[in-house]
Amino acid sequence: xxxxxxxxxxxxxxxxxxxxxxxxxxxxxxxxxxxxxxxxxxxxxxxxxxxxxxxxxxxxxxxxxxxxxxxxxxxxxxxxxxxxxxxxxxxxxxxxxxxxxxxxxxxxxxxxxxxxxxxxxxxxxxxxxxxxxxxxxxxxxxxxxxxxxxxxxxxxxxxxxxxxxxxxxxxxxxxxxxxxxxxxxxxxxxxxxxxxxxxxxxxxxxxxxxxxxxxxxxxxxxxxxxxxxxxxxxxxxxxxxxx
Amino acid sequence: xxxxxxxxxxxxxxxxxxxxxxxxxxxxxxxxxxxxxxxxxxxxxxxxxxxxxxxxxxxxxxxxxxxxxxxxxxxxxxxxxxxxxxxxxxxxxxxxxxxxxxxxxxxxxxxxxxxxxxxxxxxxxxxxxxxxxxxxxxxxxxxxxxxxxxxxxxxxxxxxxxxxxxxxxxxxxxxxxxxxxxxxxxxxxxxxxxxxxxxxxxxxxxxxxxxxxxxxxxxxxxxxxxxxxxxxxxxxxxxxxxx
Numbered sequence: 465x466x467x468x469x470x471x472x473x474x475x476x477x478x479x480x481x482x483x484x485x486x487x488x489x490x491x492x493x494x495x496x497x498x499x500x501x502x503x504x505x506x507x508x509x510x511x512x513x514x515x516x517x518x519x520x521x522x523x524x525x526x527x528x529x530x531x532x533x534x535x536x537x538x539x540x541x542x543x544x545x546x547x548x549x550x551x552x553x554x555x556x557x558x559x560x561x562x563x564x565x566x567x568x569x570x571x572x573x574x575x576x577x578x579x580x581x582x583x584x585x586x587x588x589x590x591x592x593x594x595x596x597x598x599x600x601x602x603x604x605x606x607x608x609x610x611x612x613x614x615x616x617x618x619x620x621x622x623x624x625x626x627x628x629x630x631x632x633x634x635x636x637x638x639x640x641x642x643x644x645x646x647x648x649x650x651x652x653x654x655x656x657x658x659x660x661x662x663x664x665x666x667x668x669x670x671x672x673x674x675x676x677x678x679x680x681x682x683x684x685x686x687x688x689x690x691x692x693x694x695x696x697x698x699x700x701x702x703x704x705x706x707x
Numbered sequence: 708x709x710x711x712x713x714x715x716x717x718x719x720x721x722x723x724x725x726x727x728x729x730x731x732x733x734x735x736x737x738x739x740x741x742x743x744x745x746x747x748x749x750x751x752x753x754x755x756x757x758x759x760x761x762x763x764x765x766x767x768x769x770x771x772x773x774x775x776x777x778x779x780x781x782x783x784x785x786x787x788x789x790x791x792x793x794x795x796x797x798x799x800x801x802x803x804x805x806x807x808x809x810x811x812x813x814x815x816x817x818x819x820x821x822x823x824x825x826x827x828x829x830x831x832x833x834x835x836x837x838x839x840x841x842x843x844x845x846x847x848x849x850x851x852x853x854x855x856x857x858x859x860x861x862x863x864x865x866x867x868x869x870x871x872x873x874x875x876x877x878x879x880x881x882x883x884x885x886x887x888x889x890x891x892x893x894x895x896x897x898x899x900x901x902x903x904x905x906x907x908x909x910x911x912x913x914x915x916x917x918x919x920x921x922x923x924x925x926x927x928x929x930x931x932x933x934x935x936x937x938x939x940x941x942x943x944x945x946x947x948x949x950x
């Protein structure tokens with residue numbers, strides 16, 4: 465069968481992703497939310513994805529660390545963990561107070577001044593709400609905000625960005641009860657759209673260019689609601705088969 | 708400090724994602740690659756993301772299944788698995804012959820005709836190469852192709868799309884030895900860009916509209932090289948802490 469050529473070029477892209485360039489190096493106490501609000505124009509239903517590192521820096525979540533002393537690094541990781549799942553060499557897979565399972569309790573050494581490490585925000589959903597509120601107050605736009613971080617995964621090599629905080633956008637898109645294209649009830653029912661948005665934004669930001677945020681435009685209105693990552697994405701130990 | 712307003716609006720989006728609409732229901736033996744080649748125009752360095760389900764259908768990877776008999780479903784899952792990791796109720800987390808760890812060996816019941824289930828492609832990297840070759844032959848464009856599927860993850864609720872096959876685009880972007888924005892060597896070194904691209908494409912395709920493919924435009928030229936998902940993304944049991 466033949467499909468009409470050029471068909472998809474008749475409609476605009478469903479989504480676009482634009483990195484926010486030109487922000488200065490962020491330091492403790494900086495008004496990151498205000499800088500992000502001023503850095504571009506926003507439309508309703510834009511999704512602003514901000515990397516954990518600049519949020520942690522602005523919130524002063526930095527600790528001194530002696531890189532010549534592996535015990536120092538280990539002590540900080542253990543301090544930021546509520547449960548250690550695995551150890552191999554210097555690598556610790558642990559659960560943070562938020563409930564995130566990740567390497568080294570999410571403590572980050574890259575793109576941080578020498579001698580310092582960045583801890584995760586204390587409450588990354590609250591960090592997202594603050595940015596959302598400031599953008600709304602300054603621009604009038606009702607946007608979603610995602611705080612992203614870079615996690616490894618079991619079974620698959622390579623890291624991807626996921627959401628560790630969100631505001632204004634529902635972390636999980638619940639399709640339970642929706643029919644599929646053939647009219648049958650969906651088997652796959654709960655899509656972690658904030659994780660997919662964090663991954664999409666990472667593609668535009670990269671890791672070595674110092675770009676700390678990106679705007680995803682084109683998300684459907686029905687994705688926007690209240691709810692946070694810690695409540696909706698973190699799987700409770702009782703329903704988790706791998707803890 | 709003040710950032711010049713409107714700064715990011717001066718440059719075009721870094722990435723855009725466009726769903727491919729208008730494809731018919733795919734059946735065993737259909738020339739899916741040809742249909743995808745004809746369905747739109749391509750530019751060099753576009754990434755075409757195609758869902759596993761239509762690839763499996765076109766390749767005839769369908770089996771009859773009696774939904775009233777849970778033993779029938781279980782037998783098919785076990786048949787498609789080389790190792791069972793966990794069981795809970797009807798859910799089986801297992802490793803497929805490709806090395807993917809996922810629920811029910813990746814066997815899919817939604818958007819498939821009643822009474823049938825779709826198995827994973829036998830060699831999903833080869834499936835991607837075939838589509839890449841046909842698009843190149845018909846359009847002249849050098850594109851990347853990703854076969855995507857929807858997987859759950861431990862520790863986090865909700866599913867996301869990941870890559871189960873690829874061609875023309877390097878599954879892992881290796882940043883080892885690259886300096887970060889502050890000139891220090893990167894801590895995070897290997898980014899699973901094909902998984903992030905699969906996730907980004909899912910956002911434009913959705914799960915209930917019957918859209919089986921999307922084109923991501925704007926990927927940097929250096930992402931394009933040979934290599935497949937099974938070789939580069941599947942983590943060997945010896946380096947895996949959770950198998």
